[in-house]
Amino acid sequence: MNEQELNMIKSELRAFLDEELNLTAMPAKRKKQLLGLYLIADRLPADGEWTERELNGVLNSMHAFGDPATIRRELIDLGVLDRDAYCTRYTVRGDRPELAEFLRRGLN
DSSP states (O other): OOHHHHHHHHHHTGGGBOTTOOBSSOOSSHHHHHHHHHHHHHHSOTTOEEOHHHHHHHHHTTBSSSOHHHHHHHHHHTTSEEEOTTSOOEEEOTTOOOHHHHHHHHHO
């Protein structure tokens, strides 16, 4: 994410972010939800691989509303994360979408 995108996201989500840019609540409007999810997705390491429990811990460190399952599912649906057939291993996709594509996927 570039600085211009980050500044736009911070401006749009100012009511939903703490000082560390963690989501304090999930916005009701879909576009703002997607911006929050993109902020989280951008903070995941490119070579990340976790069990479900480990990933929940990582996601919980980036939000304060206690719903890592929703975030995890959204990031899978939006093409940021993959999971194995048994839903036991989660990895960051190498072809993560840029912000415009991320929003397009989430709004369609």
